[in-house]
Structures are given as structure tokens and as C-alpha cells.
Amino acid sequence: MSSSAGDISNLSQAQQEALAQYLSVTNSDTTQAISLLGRCQWNVEIAITRFFDGEPAVDPVAEAQAQEAAVRAAAAQRPPPVPLQRPPHPLIGNPRSSASSSRSRSSDIIPAPRIVPQPNISARRPPSILALFFLPLSVAWRITQGFAYLFSSLFPFLPRLLSNFYSPLNRRGRSTTSSRRSLNPRDTASRFIREFEEDNGVTGLPWFEGGYAQALDLAKKDLKFLLVVLLSPEHDDTTSYTKETLSNPEFVKFIKDRDIILWGGSVADSEAYQVSTALMCTKFPFSALITHTPQTSSTAMSVVTRVTGVVSPQKLISKLTAGIAAHSEALNTIRSRRAAEAADRSIRDEQNRAYEASLARDAERARQRRADEAARLKAEQEEKERQEAMELEEKRLLAWRRWRARGLKAEPEAGPATSRLALTLLDGQRIVRRFGLGDLVEDVYAFVECSGVEAGSESSPPEKYEHQYGFKLVSNLPRKVFEPDQGQTVGDSFGKSMVLIVEPLAHEEDDEDEDEDEDEE
Template sequence: MADNDVSQLSASQQQALEQFTAVTAQETKDAIPLLRRSQWNVELAIAKLFDGEAADPVVEAAERAAAPAAARPQIPPPSPLPTPGPSLGAGSRNRVTISPAPRIVPQPTAVSRRPSLLISLLLFPFSLVWRLSNSFASLFYTLFPFLARFRTATSPPSRTQTTRRSQNPRDTAARFIRLFEEEYGTDTGLEFFEGGYAQALDLAKNELRFLLVVLQSDEHDDTASFNRETLINPEVVEFIKTQNIILWAGSVQDSEAYQVSAGLGCTKFPFAALISRAPSSTSNSQGMSVVSRIVGPTPPQTLVLKLTTAITTHSEALERIRATRAVHEAGRAILEQQNSAYELSLARDREITRARREAAERRAREEEFARAKAEEKVLLAKNRIAWRQWRATTIPKEEPVGKDTARVSIRLRNGKRVTRRFNGGASMEEVYAFVECLEYLDESATDEETPERPGGYAHEYGFKLVSPMPRQVYELRSEKDGSERTVKDCLWPTASLVVEVDDGEDNEEGEDN
């Protein structure tokens, strides 16, 4: 029991033990010796458990040399699953008689071409003799019908019997099922496969099921009795449903069923063949084999007994294949889940990276926009100051008292009031410029250098000159025709104005007007 102690195993051996027990549901005391004999290879141990374990003299000698005989527990190899059925001798004989099941795909029939007139004239005597012979043979078998029984009972079907029009496999199967139901009723309980033989064979291979192929000849005397007494017998129908057998049937009058009968070696009717995955069919690329043949009229009890014997013999091989396939499917499912989780994690990481990149780009754009706005604001303020300095140099001196002068009193934004005389012919823009550049008038008189007008800058006045009582706004241009308004038109001979700042105009620091 010390050899089976889990605590004495290494980390890798304990991991292999967990994987093996999770897949096979074996106990630890039985799993450790099998894994030790498999060199702790999980896949090899699973294969030995399901397929049986062959004796290895080299491994046994190494184990005997490594430990004394008294300390080695005698652990028998895993025995195959018990299955009810015939004895081992009968199963061995059945395994010997299996043969590969051919995968037959119906070939399209060749289109006959009409021979030329010369060849028809040359072959006319032979054709006439052939027709007369066939007519005589048909008349002979009509007069003596018991002779036709010996001819069809022991000879395989011939091409002359396939007189039905060739159709695709699905239509051929539908026609056989329709004729069968018309003859024996629709409540027989049989569920024929509605497709071709190759499709039924592929379905049995993929789903690891048994395929029962039934071939019949409409000209055979035992066909009707076999169908009525055996095939639609409730015991046979219930057995086919219970065992989940795929049932495919056809008449050798059809091209596909004729080719299947030739491939399966059918020599007598009615004929039935049970096809399944068999481990000894190594020469068959499809892996399908005929595990049982039932030839000639057969009672229902005998048919069920033969099918039961074949199914019992080969069910163990199918169970091993199903177990191996389940292990592979479980591994594939785990791998797909891991890949899905990995792809989901990658997608989540990509989404986070994309969001971070977009946020960084958005912040960079906002910072760039704010920087551009700040630079634009600074440049605008600089140009506005430069324009005011330049415009202050262009404002003429105050007009003396005269008949064409207007005396204007202006209350500035800071509450101070200034009075100035303007020429009546001057435009209202001169008054606006005086108010805008009031703080730079004294500087312009003392500056030695004349400021230059900033290029590319269009100045806009951020205030209005308004007469308070009655309220009247004096615009630079007339609203009617858009012409410039003069001082004489608006402010002559005297006027009292108030400076009103437009909404949104920022008050500049250091401004005293």
C-alpha cells in the first residue's frame, strides 16, 4: 500500500494522476499502478484501460529487478467490460468472418447513342435472333413458372433486371419506401433511411451506430413472405428501434441497390447485412465492416438472435471508440474554452488600449485647441493694442470753436466724462476712434517713432455710442443705404453720449476710458 501513497508522488505524477482519474473515474489504488506501468503517460494509460493491456516482458523484468517479490503487490491488468451474449469461441468466429464494407456512390448511367444506318443493317439479323430468343425464354418461363424460382434463387441479379429509370439516391429511396408502404401499409413501424447507401454509411460511421442493409428482388418468390413475416414483425421492429439501428433497404431493380449487392457479395435473396465499425478492418479506409450476413428466408426470432450476437460482439469496440472520442471531444472543448477565454482577454485588452489611446488623443486635441485659442487671444490683444497706438497717431487735433463744429460730451466706461469738439464733416468713425484710443492720445504726441498699422488685422469696436434721453444708438453706417454717417448728421450742434459695452467684450486691465 506504500507504493500507492499519493504523498510519495512528485508534482508531475500527482498532476497526471488527477487527469487520469478525472477522465476515467478510476480509484487511486487502481490508477497509480496503471500509470506507473505506462511511465506516467496519461494518454497511454487511458488507451491501455479501454483497449486492454498487453504484457511487456522488458517492463516486467525491470520491475522484478527493482523491488523484491514480496514487496510487489500483484495487480492484475484491467479486464474487459462484461457483456452478455455468446461464448468467446462464437465471438472469435464472428470476428474472423467480418469483411470491409464498401462505400458505393451510384454512377450515372451512360446515354446510349443510336447507331448509324449501315451498322443497324449489319446487326439486324443478330438483333432479330436475340429478340426471338428472349421471347421464347419468357414464354417458356411463363408456361413453367417453377423453373424461374431455381434461376433467381441461386444466381445474383443481372443488369437485365434493372429496368427502372435511374434516379438520384434520395428519390430512389423515396420510391422504395412509397412502394413498400403501398404493399404492406404505413403502420409497420419501420423507419427507413431516406437517402442513399453512402449517406447511411457515413451517418453510421460518424454517430457510431449499426447499419442494417436489406436488399430485395421484386422477382423473387420469398420477398413478400420475408417482408410480411419477418421484416415487419413487431419483435424485429422493436429490436431495430431499441438498438437505434439505421435501416436502409433497396430493390436490385434500382441501379444503386444493384451496385450495393455486388459490393457486398450478395448471392441469394432476401439478403441483410449488419455494418459497423470493427477494429479488425484495418485494410478499409472508411473503417466500416460487415459484421453479420443473413441470407435467404429467415424467421424473425433467428434474425433477432443473429443481430443480437453481432451487436453484442462488436459493442465493446464501439464503446471504446466512443470513450476515446469523448476524451478527445472533452480535450477539444477545454482547448476551445481556453482559446475563447484568451481571445476574450485579448479583445478586452485591445479595448482598454484603444480607449486609453482615444482618451490621450482627445486630451491632446483639447490641449492643442486651448493652446491655439490662448495664442489667438494673445495675438488679438497684441494687435488691438498696436492698432490703437497706430490709430491714435491718425486722430486730428481738437477743432476750434466754429459754425461747423459740434460739441460732444461723452461719459466713458469708468464713469469719467470728456468733452471734445469735432468737425461736422467728420465721420462717426472718428468719434468711435477717439473713444477707443483716448488713453494713447497723449503718448502719440510724445513718441518719436510712429507706430505701424498691424497687417492682416481688422479692428472691431466693442462698444456703442448711445444718447440716453431719448435713447438713440449712433451706428457707424446708415441702416438704410449703408453709407457712412457724419458728425453733423448725428451730433450737431451738441450731444451728450454714453459708452455702452457690447455683451461678451472683456474689460482690459489698465483701461481708464
């Protein structure tokens, strides 16, 4: 126990935190934990994996470090190569890149540039003077083509024999011209995936269906590892490598478990050839593990592991595991920072939304208050106008009554030319009055309307006033309504005597409604 305490006291702060995290997951002995973490370069993820899955026969981290040291030592002792004076081969690569590749091996990380395929440049027609100069050659070429077509038509078996003769030369890497049609990056990737599955079957590899630039941007945005696989159809070991290494179930499981973006291409295509040149590829098959390297810059994407030539799936997985382990901590740090920034941004957005919602509620309340106040003022104004109209109407009615009372005839004396009417007014008062038989029914209406009103000095009715009686004169048995505007006289309507009831118009309307309901029933 004392030796363990002494070992812990000698550890750095970062190592003590890694030890505490490891012990919280595995609950193992402290001495064994320190030993295992030391063999794993104090990488907690690798140490926990080895604790549960067991330690491999060969340490991938130590092997990768030893390989890198050996490569750097060999590069330091190797003399610089002499550049070859010949054009680059479209499938093998640029020979001058060997010097750059040897220098790049002196460091563990090399930049991974973003490659966008350049469109094919269409051929331009030569000037008219040069066209005249080359006209004889063009005519001769057309005649030669015609003879060749005629010869191939007469002897159709010769082209197949010639193609069979030259095909071994083409497979050995001699001059050959690619007849593959140039496509956009997405279609080129789909063609590569289709050809790979046709040759090797459906292996389950999650190939990225897009261009190299898109895969690089996705790896940079999501902080993932990008594995670039470049194959050459002219290489003799391409078929065996794809079947035994890339199609191996362990490799497929490794790619899926680590969520690695897998992009592949054939250097017979323009985009893959440009990528191989940018990544300084000199030998096929070629694999490059690319990821974001914040230690270089905040936006740098770099090649952290290169695997050239034919290797076993176990060795390929080992090298990729070492590269991932060396850069996972930096990526996790950036992921944590981005998660914290996203959380802060989410909190700010939520606060802004809550503030905007509060402003919207306050604005709605203010609008509702203004609308209620406007409705109240409008109702008050309408009520005021209605009261003023009623007062004006009452004034006009009083003025009309006083004018009409002045024009009423005096009650005649009893005689054969008079009619005795018994009137029951609206207030229940009973009045008996005589009218001349020649008086109009409207005079009786005027008498009732002006009952209790003193005659005034008005010589004319109010201007723009049309009086309408608010009652009807009705006989009881039998019930009959007498209208004031039909021009009938008292004698014709009432005779010598009659009992009349003064009913308001509302009462008469209710009676009419009841009569209509009875008729409908």
C-alpha cells in the same frame, strides 16, 4: 458470505468492475449477479436488461456462438465448390461468390467495402466501316419492327396473351430483363421506400433516405450500427418476409430503440445489386449488420452479423442482439475517447476565444489611449494657436490704436461750431469732450477706442488688419444707436450736445434678441 468473497477474489479486474457496475444499478445478491454476468459473457448492458425484463427462453449469445461454430465446422468439412462457367445473373448474384462466401464464414468479421454506384456507360456509335457492314442487318431489323407493329395493331390481344404466358417463367427466375430506370442513390432509396410502404403499409421503419455509401459513412462517423436489407422481387418469399418479419412491431421497436441505421434496396436496382455482390450475398432475403471494428483497424467497417433466408422476427432480433452485444463495448470505448477529445478541444477553443477576447480588449484600450492622447494634443495645439492668434490680434489692435491716436484731432475750444458730448465708457468712466460739428461720427468712435492709449510713431496701420469696433455709441432717451461707418457728421448726429453711452456689442445683441422675442410674443 465466505463463498461470495471467494468468488469475487477469483475474478479479474475487468470482471470486478463489471460486477460493481451491475450491483450499483440492480442492488441484487452477489452470487446471483456473478452467475447472471457469466451467462451474459460479462456484458453489463445485457445482464441489466435481463435482470429487469427477464431472461429469454433461448440465449441469443449462446445461440449465435453455436451457429457460428456449426458454420465454421461445416465449412471446414465442405470441399471447395467448382466455379460455374456462366455469366452472373443480375438478380440472383454471382455464382463464383459462393466460394468466397464459404471462406468468409471461417471468420466472424468480414470487411464492408464502400460501394459507389457506377453511372451507366452510354453506347458508342460503331466506326463508319462497321456501320456499312451492318447496314443490311439494320434495314432488315427496321422492316421486322414495322411488321411487328402492324401485326400488333391488327391483333391487339396477342401481346397481352404472350405477356401472361411468359410472366410465370419470369417469376420462376428465368431470363428477364429489368425495365427499372436507373436513378441516383437518393431517388433510388426513395423509390424503394415508397414501394415497400405500398406493399406493406406504413410500418414505421426508419429507412435511410440515401445511398449505401452515405449510410456507411454516417454509421462510421456516428459509431452506429448499420443494418443492410437486400430483397429480390423475383424471390417467392419476399412478400411474406417483408410482411411478417420486417413489418413486425417488435422488429420496428428494436430498430428504433437501438438507433440502428436501416438501409434497404432491391437487387433489381444497380446500387443494391453492386452491394449484394460486395457483401457476397448468395441467398435472399439477406440482412447484414455493419459497424466500425477498431480491432481490425482505426477506419475499418465490417460485417459482424449475416442473416440469410427467411427467418422469424424473434430469430432476426436475437442474431442482431448478439452482434450488437459483441461489439458495443469497443464502440463505447471509442465514444468515450471521442467525447474526451471533444471536451479537450472545447476547452482549448474556449481558452483560445478568451485569449483572443483579451487581446481584442487590450488592443481596444491601446487604441482608445492613442485616440485620447491624439485628442489631447490636438486640443493643446488648437489652444496654443488660439492664444497666439489672440496675442497677435491684441498686438495689431494696440498698433492700430497707437496709429489712430496719432491722427486724432485736438479738442477744439468752445464755440458755435462745436458739439459737447458726455461719454460713459465701458469701465464706467465719464468723459466730457468737445468735437467739431464737421467731424465724423467715426472720429468719436476712434476717440473712445484710443482712450488711455498714447500716440505712437506708426505712420500706417498694421498690414492685413481690418479694425472693427467692439462697442456702439447709444443715446439713452430716446434710445438710438449711431453707427461709425455711415459717413455722418457730429453736428448731424449729435447736435450741440448729447449724452452717449458706450455699450459692448454683446449687450446690444442681447437687447436685439429681447426685442425680437417681444415682437414674436
